Amino acid sequence: MRRADRLFRIVEYLKARREAVTAKELGEELEVGVRTIYRDIADLRASGVPLSGEAGVGYLLSSDYVVRPLLFDGEELDALALGAQMVQSWADPAMAQAARRALDRITAVLPDSLGDNIRQTTAYSYPSPGKPALQIDFTSLRRAIRTRHVVEFCYIDRPGSETTRRVRPLSLIFLAPNWLVAAWCELRQDFRHFRLDRMQDMKVLDQGFENETGKTLDDMRKQSEA
Incomplete structure (x- = not known):
């Protein structure tokens, strides 16, 4: 993973959480050492990212901070496409429709080359005949x-x-x-x-x-x- 991508991933990971995250947890998520995380946190703070906390305690990102959008890579797009298909196969009709809308929305804002990744995905999920019938809504x-x-x-x-x-x-x-x-x-x-x-x-x-x-x-x- 490029360093720039790792820095963005740290911000993205912290933004999605309300509780302090330790450098050890960040390191495990990004598959790097704790010392690397400490250096990355220091660089993010120096660039103006509003991070609070300290080593040994954990880090929090201000809820007011807006994360700039970043394009998905091929693996992430495959995961999104497969996940949406699994929801359509196994969840209720309303959630299946929501998954289709979400995937359409993502595809619509991607460059053509990346949009093709979703349209031509090689991972599929089909409805199973073993899906139990439900008598509730x-x-x-x-x-x-x-x-x-x-x-x-x-x-x-x-x-x-x-x-x-x-x-x-x-x-x-x-x-x-x-x-x-x-x-x-x-x-x-x-x-x-x-x-x-x-x-x-x-x-x-x-x-x-x-x-x-x-x-x-x-x-x-x-x-x-x-």
């Missing part, structure tokens, strides 16, 4: 996660037992060929994962929810790591 569930609304549904577990669940949906997880929703379950008073193809009669309730200590996505991740 996938789009409504996605939006309930974004708007933080409680959902209620009938759940059928592996042995075939049915229970009514009321949950705070936190995230969607794709473990091919199945989609799962990670949630805080009011019945179990704990985090649970539910397969979407085992959910029936789902309703998005008017009841909203706020982040509450012990019941957030971050809390679930920490519990899993522990």
